[in-house]
Structures are given as structure tokens and as C-alpha cells.
Amino acid sequence: MSSLGFMVHLEREGEMEESTAKKSVPVLPWMRSPVDITQFEDCPFDLIPCLDPRLKVALQKLGFSSLLPVQIAVWQETIGPGAFERDLCINSPTGSGKTLAYALPIVQRLSTRAIKCLRALIVLPTRDLAVQVKEVFAAIAPAVGLSVGLAVGQSSISHEISELIKRPKFEAGICYDREYLMQGFESSVDILVATPGRLMDHITTTKGFTLEHLCYLVVDETDRMLREEYQSWLPTVLKMTRYHDESIMPHVNSFFPYVFGPLKTIRRCGVERGFKGKCYPRLVKMVLSATLTRDPSKLAQLDLHHPLFLTSGKRRYQLPEKLESYRVICESKLKPLYLVALLQNLGGEKCIVFTSSVESTHRLCTLLNFFGDLKVKIKEYSGLQRQSVRSKTLKVFREGEIQVLVSSDAMTRGMDVEGVRNVINYDRPPFIKTYIHRAGRTARAGQAGRCFTLLHRDEVKRFRKLLQKVDNDSCPVYTVPSSSVESLHSIYVSALEKLKETVESETSRKHKIGFKSSRTGRGKEKNSAKE
Numbered sequence: 001m002s003s004l005g006f007m008v009h010l011e012r013e014g015e016m017e018e019s020t021a022k023k024s025v026p027v028l029p030w031m032r033s034p035v036d037i038t039q040f041e042d043c044p045f046d047l048i049p050c051l052d053p054r055l056k057v058a059l060q061k062l063g064f065s066s067l068l069p070v071q072i073a074v075w076q077e078t079i080g081p082g083a084f085e086r087d088l089c090i091n092s093p094t095g096s097g098k099t100l101a102y103a104l105p106i107v108q109r110l111s112t113r114a115i116k117c118l119r120a121l122i123v124l125p126t127r128d129l130a131v132q133v134k135e136v137f138a139a140i141a142p143a144v145g146l147s148v149g150l151a152v153g154q155s156s157i158s159h160e161i162s163e164l165i166k167r168p169k170f171e172a173g174i175c176y177d178r179e180y181l182m183q184g185f186e187s188s189v190d191i192l193v194a195t196p197g198r199l200m201d202h203i204t205t206t207k208g209f210t211l212e213h214l215c216y217l218v219v220d221e222t223d224r225m226l227r228e229e230y231q232s233w234l235p236t237v238l239k240m241t242r243y244h245d246e247s248i249m250p251h252v253n254s255f256f257p258y259v260f261g262p263l264k265t266i267r268r269c270g271v272e273r274g275f276k277g278k279c280y281p282r283l284v285k286m287v288l289s290a291t292l293t294r295d296p297s298k299l300a301q302l303d304l305h306h307p308l309f310l311t312s313g314k315r316r317y318q319l320p321e322k323l324e325s326y327r328v329i330c331e332s333k334l335k336p337l338y339l340v341a342l343l344q345n346l347g348g349e350k351c352i353v354f355t356s357s358v359e360s361t362h363r364l365c366t367l368l369n370f371f372g373d374l375k376v377k378i379k380e381y382s383g384l385q386r387q388s389v390r391s392k393t394l395k396v397f398r399e400g401e402i403q404v405l406v407s408s409d410a411m412t413r414g415m416d417v418e419g420v421r422n423v424i425n426y427d428r429p430p431f432i433k434t435y436i437h438r439a440g441r442t443a444r445a446g447q448a449g450r451c452f453t454l455l456h457r458d459e460v461k462r463f464r465k466l467l468q469k470v471d472n473d474s475c476p477v478y479t480v481p482s483s484s485v486e487s488l489h490s491i492y493v494s495a496l497e498k499l500k501e502t503v504e505s506e507t508s509r510k511h512k513i514g515f516k517s518s519r520t521g522r523g524k525e526k527n528s529a530k531e
């Protein structure tokens with residue numbers, strides 16, 4: 001980029017290391033004149049132009065009575081004259097309703113489709129997030145006769161295929177004509193919500209899975225999705241949805257024989273004004289995040305068409321309006337005691353405690369559970385656990401059976417759990433983006449919420465500098481009375497003893513299992529079966 005004379009802010013581990021200057025000017029010209037989402041206000045359904053009455057009823061069933069500002073802003077660009085003329089890049093705070101902002105126009109636009117085929121693809125970085133988004137689509141799409149599928153590896157691939165693809169009747173017999181075979185496959189879904197890994201599995205191996213009719217591509221949590229390659233899913237999807245004439249891409253059919261097979265894409269090189277030789281109908285893209293990257297080289301991967309930038313306010317990062325941030329100053333060795341005292345102060349309100357690693361998540365959760373009389377139920381949630389365990393934990397947390405979730409950053413992005421009133425950063429977030437996404441698990445959809453960060457005195461300066469990058473950097477000290485900390489000392493000593501014993505027995509169990517499986521080779525088999 002330097003050859004173009006641009007000064008590019010580099011992202012380290014996906015977190016924009018921005019200058020500390022309060023205002024930073026985006027490098028990309030189209031990002032410099034955005035649509036300001038804060039100009040919009042909540043709007044009752046009756047005033048939303050063109051909203052399908054069936055969708056209105058579906059939304060009311062969800063308990064909604066109006067659209068939120070980001071949803072109105074996106075609706076305006078996607079429905080009615082001039083709709084979807086440009087790809088949309090949406091930067092809107094956590095909990096502002098971005099999911100429905102893209103789900104609603106996609107469903108409304110597809111509601112008039114005559115033939116079922118896969119027309120919208122939504123890609124998210126994690127399974128739990130994809131499941132959550134699928135539920136939003138599933139709440140509105142059936143109202144207009146659309147089906148939604150999920151490709152996340154929650155069930156076996158064969159089960160997933162049976163949900164996504166209708167097989168031709170003649171498949172049971174022998175047929176050597178591949179062209180004939182391919183014609184019999186039909187999509188069972190109009191909309192697919194997927195994680196990149198499982199999406200790639202279907203692209204490369206599932207017979208009849210095709211993106212040739214795709215009209216909408218949504219990349220949610222864009223900055224995270226662009227940070228990780230995920231088996232090159234993005235270039236693959238873009239390649240598959242481009243006009244493909246064998247003279248232009250002669251290698252395509254040998255790359256993806258089942259996907260392309262004899263079926264020709266319906267896209268043609270565009271002659272319409274503004275398409276500049278791109279395919280028509282154009283694949284419309286929507287990319288979203290609460291911390292959307294501005295890095296031109298990253299955004300270039302998306303191959304956006306005349307992108308329109310929608311963002312909230314003037315500052316690069318926004319926290320939810322009703323979020324209150326607090327810092328809790330404590331000595332490092334007394335941190336668990338401060339946490340327990342804080343949890344007691346919060347009196348059983350739903351709370352997520354974030355740590356910096358899967359190991360500390362496990363240890364902290366184990367330790368907290370040894371503080372017998374906390375009067376709250378606590379569970380852990382981290383990538384160290386099996387997916388089924390994580391999903392179960394999420395379910396009981398949602399239902400309110402447990403009140404405190406100790407989590408690694410697996411829970412940081414996008415997860416929407418109703419009633420979370422507090423977030424506690426047990427370990428200081430290393431980047432402003434981490435702070436924004438962690439804090440954003442509370443104060444969602446206009447609700448109030450609090451984010452507490454436990455800090456040692458030495459960390460305060462760095463933390464305050466970090467917060468300067470958000471619009472509202474006020475973060476007063478929250479005092480935990482020293483008397484409530486002192487009263488926990490004796491129980492802390494015995495809890496620590498128990499933790500030590502537990503860790504030792506877990507370590508020796510792990511060693512035994514490792515020894516056994518290395519002798520029998522069973523561990524290997526199990527792993528590969530899982531993959």
C-alpha cells in the first residue's frame with residue numbers, strides 16, 4: 001500500500017494498533033463519508049416502508065415492536081428503489097441488533113422467490129454464534145415460506161447433508177452420467193448459516209451443494225473472519241460465485257467437480273451501468289462488526305462493490321449507551337477474594353467473568369466453586385471443553401439455572417444471553433477490541449449493564465490509555481469494602497488447598513490417559529474420528 005502513498009495502521013493479532021490520537025481518519029475514501037447510524041431512531045413497524053405483514057407478525061411474536069437504528073439504516077439501503085446498489089459495511093456497537101439488520105432485508109427480499117435454491121449465505125466464526133444467528137433467521141423466514149439451514153458440524157456430515165440437499169430419486173440406481181446426476185440435486189434451504197470449516201467441507205465434498213444461485217453473502221464479525229484464513233473459505237466462495245466461463249477459469253471444474261459439474265452459473269458479465277464488467281446479478285455482500293477493520297488490505301479480500309459504510313457516531317469505537325465501566329483496584333494475589341466479594345455484592349445477578357486463557361478459566365471456576373456459600377451457581381465455558389458441554393452450559397446459563405459463567409474469550413464475540421447484567425474482566429483485556437466485545441455481552445438492546453475490570457495498580461495507566469480509544473472512556477473506581485475481602489481469608493486458604501489437590505489429580509489423570517492411549521493408539525483414532 002505504501003506505493004499508493006497510504007499510511008496504513010497495522011493490525012497485530014487482529015487488534016488495530018491505532019494511534020492514541022482521539023480521531024483517526026480512515027485510509028479508504030469511501031469510509032470517510034459514512035452514513036451515521038446515530039441519526040436514526042427506533043421506528044415502529046407500522047412506519048417501516050414495504051415491510052411484509054407476515055414478517056411484522058413474526059417480529060411481534062419475538063416481542064419486538066419497532067426496528068432499532070441500525071436496522072432502519074440498513075433497511076433504507078436494502079429495500080425499495082436503489083436497493084442493494086452497493087455492498088454494505090456496517091460498524092455498529094455490540095448489542096445494537098446487527099443480526100436482524102441483515103436477516104430482515106434478506107428474508108424480505110427472498111420472500112418472492114419462486115424456486116428454492118441456496119440464495120443467502122451467512123458465515124460466522126464459531127458454532128455457538130452460528131446457531132444463535134440461525135435462530136434469528138428461523139424465527140422470521142418460515143413466515144414467508146423460506147427454509148434456513150445450519151452447517152456448523154453440530155451433527156454428523158451425513159445428517160447435515162440430508163438436511164441441506166434433496167437427493168435425486170434415481171440415486172439408488174446406477175447412473176454413470178454425471179451431468180444427469182447433478183441435475184437431480186436440489187437445495188432444501190434458501191438460507192444457510194455456516195462456520196467456515198464446515199462450509200468448506202460441503203463445498204469440496206457434498207454432492208449437489210452449489211453456490212451458483214447465491215445472491216447474498218454476509219460476513220458477520222468481519223474483522224475476526226478476515227483475521228483467520230479458515231482454509232481460504234473467502235477466496236473460494238468468491239471464486240465460486242463469480243461468472244465462470246471456462247475460458248476465464250479453466251481450472252474451476254477440475255477443482256470443484258461436484259460443485260460446478262455441468263451446472264452453469266446464472267451469472268453473466270454485467271453490462272449494466274455501474275457494474276464495470278462484474279457479474280450480474282451481482283452477489284451482494286454485507287459485512288458487520290462492532291469493531292470493523294479499516295485496514296484496506298484486509299477489506300480488499302472481500303472484493304466489495306461500491307461499498308457503503310454505515311457507522312455509529314464520529315468515533316471509531318462506540319460502547320453501548322447504557323454501559324457503565326468500572327475499575328476495581330486490588331493486589332494480584334488477592335484478586336480471587338476481590339472477585340468473590342464483588343460477586344457477593346452483585347447479589348446473584350447474571351454475570352460473565354472473563355479470564356485470559358482456557359487454563360485460568362478452568363482453575364478460577366474450580367476455585368470459585370470451593371467457596372461454599374456464594375449462593376450462586378457457577379460454570380465454566382471455554383475452548384478446552386467439548387462443544388456439547390459448552391452448548392449445555394450455554395443453555396443452562398440462558399435459562400438462568402446458573403448465574404455466573406467463567407469464560408475464556410470464546411464467549412467474547414457476538415454471544416447474546418438475555419439478562420446478563422454484569423461483565424467482569426478478571427484478567428485485563430489486552431486490546432480495546434477485546435474490551436469492547438467482552439463488555440458488549442451486557443447492556444444489549446438498550447438495556448443497562450456494568451463492566452468491572454480488576455486491575456493491579458501498575459496496570460491502571462495502560463488500561464486508561466486503552467479506554468481512550470472509545471467514545472466514553474469514563475471508568476471510575478468501584479470500591480469493594482476491605483471488610484468483605486478480609487472476611488473471606490480463611491475460606492480462601494482452604495479453597496486454595498482443595499484447588500491444589502484437584503489440579504494434581506487432574507494432571508495425573510491426564511498423564512495416565514495419555515500413557516494408555518499412546519500404548520494402544522486409541523487416542524489417535526478418537527481424534528481423527530472427531531475431525
Ligand SMILES: Nc1ncnc2c1ncn2[C@@H]1O[C@H](COP(=O)(O)OP(=O)(O)OP(=O)(O)O)[C@@H](O)[C@H]1O
Nearest residue numbers: 064066067068094095096097098099290414416445
Ligand atoms: N427490533 C428489536 N427490538 C428489540 N430487541 C431487539 C431488536 N432487534 C434485536 N433485538 C435484540 O437485541 C439483542 C442484540 O442483538 P444482536 O445479537 O443482533 O446484536 P449485535 O449488534 O449483533 O451484537 P454483537 O456485536 O455483540 O454481535 C438481541 O437480544 C436481540 O434479540
